[in-house]
Amino acid sequence: VLILVRSPLPRLRALLQRCWGRLERSLWPGVLGGQSPPWGPALAVQGPALVPQEINDAGESCAEAPSLLDGVLWMAAPKQRRTVEVNRCRRRHPSKLVEMKRNIDVCPECGNLKQKHVLCGYCYAKVKEETRLIRIEIHKKEGGPFNAPTVETVVLYEGEKPAEKDAGKRIIERARKRPSWFVQN
Amino acid sequence: SGAAWARGLFSWARPDRWLASGSLFPLSCIHTSTSLQKTGKWEKKNRIVYPPQLPGEPRRPAEIYHCRREIKYSKDKMWYLAKLIKGMSIDQALAQLEFSDKKGAKVIKEVLLEAQEMAVRKHNVEFKSNLHIAESLTGRGRYVKRVRCHGKGMFGIMKISRCHYFVKLVEGPPPPPEPPRTGFDQAKEYVQQLRNRTLVHTL
Numbered sequence: 001v002l003i004l005v006r007s008p009l010p011r012l013r014a015l016l017q018r019c020w021g022r023l024e025r026s027l028w029p030g031v032l033g034g035q036s037p038p039w040g041p042a043l044a045v046q047g048p049a050l051v052p053q054e055i056n057d058a059g060e061s062c063a064e065a066p067s068l069l070d071g072v073l074w075m076a077a078p079k080q081r082r083t084v085e086v087n088r089c090r091r092r093h094p095s096k097l098v099e100m101k102r103n104i105d106v107c108p109e110c111g112n113l114k115q116k117h118v119l120c121g122y123c124y125a126k127v128k129e130e131t132r133l134i135r136i137e138i139h140k141k142e143g144g145p146f147n148a149p150t151v152e153t154v155v156l157y158e159g160e161k162p163a164e165k166d167a168g169k170r171i172i173e174r175a176r177k178r179p180s181w182f183v184q185n
Numbered sequence: 186s187g188a189a190w191a192r193g194l195f196s197w198a199r200p201d202r203w204l205a206s207g208s209l210f211p212l213s214c215i216h217t218s219t220s221l222q223k224t225g226k227w228e229k230k231n232r233i234v235y236p237p238q239l240p241g242e243p244r245r246p247a248e249i250y251h252c253r254r255e256i257k258y259s260k261d262k263m264w265y266l267a268k269l270i271k272g273m274s275i276d277q278a279l280a281q282l283e284f285s286d287k288k289g290a291k292v293i294k295e296v297l298l299e300a301q302e303m304a305v306r307k308h309n310v311e312f313k314s315n316l317h318i319a320e321s322l323t324g325r326g327r328y329v330k331r332v333r334c335h336g337k338g339m340f341g342i343m344k345i346s347r348c349h350y351f352v353k354l355v356e357g358p359p360p361p362p363e364p365p366r367t368g369f370d371q372a373k374e375y376v377q378q379l380r381n382r383t384l385v386h387t388l
Contacts, residue, residue, distance in 0.1 A: 091261065098269045098287070104280045113280050 017073060109181070123181070130179060137172050160184070227252045227351050231308075247308050247356040248319070251300035252349060256292050260323045260348035263289045267321040267350065274359045275301060275316045293321075293350060300354050310356050317359035324349040 090096075104113055107120035114120040134155055142148065152169040156162065157178040162171055178184065230250040238245060256263070266289050270278035279297060282290040297318075304310040326347030333343040 092268075096265075098265045098285065100269065101281060101284055104284060113283055115284055 126179075127181070130182070134172060134174060137174060141170075141172065155182075225252070225254065230353075247304065247310050249300055249304040249308050249310070249316075249354040250351070251296060251303060251354070252351040253292065253296050254349045255326045255347045256289070256350060257345075258289045258292065258348055259346050260325050262287065263293075263323040263348050263350060266290055266293055267323050270318055271321050272359055272362070273318055274314070275318065275354065276314055278318055289350075293352075296350055296352060297354075300352060304354060304356075315356055315358070316354045317357065318352060319355040320351070320353040322351045324351065 103116045105116055107114045107123060110120060110122045112120060112122045149170050153172055154162065154166045154169045155172045155174060157174050157176060160178070227250055235245065266282070266285065266287060269281060270293070275297060279294060282294040301313050301316065304316060305313050310316065326349050328347070329345045330342050331345055333341045335341060
């Protein structure tokens with residue numbers, strides 16, 4: 001029984017492949033021209049009288065280039081549906097779980113949480129906001145692009161006088177009390 | 186609390202969907218169980234009232250149930266975060282979620298903060314840090330199918346997934362983690378199983 005079943009299969013397979021190739025070439029002419037080498041007769045095969053010829057050609061092509069056929073039409077595909085138990089084993093594996101972070105500390109300045117190797121988010125936002133306001137003052141003083149002076153800049157808050165060492169520097173005034181974290185030199 | 190409940194009910198109800206759901210008369214007093222009127226079982230768990238405890242009984246710890254519905258995130262991806270914070274104290278969970286890079290971490294953090302505030306205001310919890318996460322679950326929200334355009338005029342159908350997130354906070358320190366099962370425990374259980382065997386259908 002096994003021997004009888006095995007022989008028509010390559011013929012059927014070759015017939016199906018040729019039909020598929022013809023279909024592909026008719027629908028997308030020129031796109032797959034480079035990919036599939038001609039593995040059938042140049043004549044258009046019509047009618048049942050030419051079926052024995054087809055079978056011979058199929059047999060020959062099978063014998064000639066089985067690797068080409070395999071290369072073009074064999075693709076990896078799953079054989080069985082993965083059960084939910086197998087899926088769970090893969091999805092819940094310890095390597096896929098989110099790890100707990102052990103590098104979280106408390107910022108000594110503001111008391112918010114921070115990572116050990118990263119600046120405190122709250123303190124950074126504070127400094128960023130103050131820098132933005134200082135930059136607005138600088139922009140007002142300069143009045144346009146490419147007007148940056150060649151001297152240093154000193155930021156002074158309410159009630160502060162420029163020191164002797166700040167003689168030739170540009171002074172930016174900010175109308176508020178000096179923040180505790182902005183140390184004056 | 187009734188006004189807040191009604192507000193919470195209608196915050197996610199969209200007017201264009203009122204007539205699309207089961208009832209033809211949205212203002213009638215006929216109660217139909219359409220999607221608009223479902224409260225959800227998790228929200229109802231906050232309403233159970235226990236009988237007063239007897240003088241000798243140990244104090245029952247407060248339980249707070251909170252959830253957020255229709256979060257625009259995948260339930261499988263959210264599950265990893267829910268698994269992370271299961272069994273932690275609330276402060277530790279908030280710390281972990283703050284520095285997590287996932288989108289769902291922000292949402293879960295908001296939910297935990299809301300639940301903590303609810304606990305202190307309504308559920309008679311004394312210290313807001315004295316809470317731990319007893320259960321944290323994710324559920325599937327409503328999916329919407331949309332067309333995804335590929336090349337050559339082909340299209341696929343993608344599903345826009347949403348999820349729900351449920352959390353149960355319980356007052357008290359977090360329970361100690363279970364010790365891992367050793368070979369000795371497994372052997373003991375096996376021997377016990379062998380000893381439990383009896384003869385059936387005999388005298």
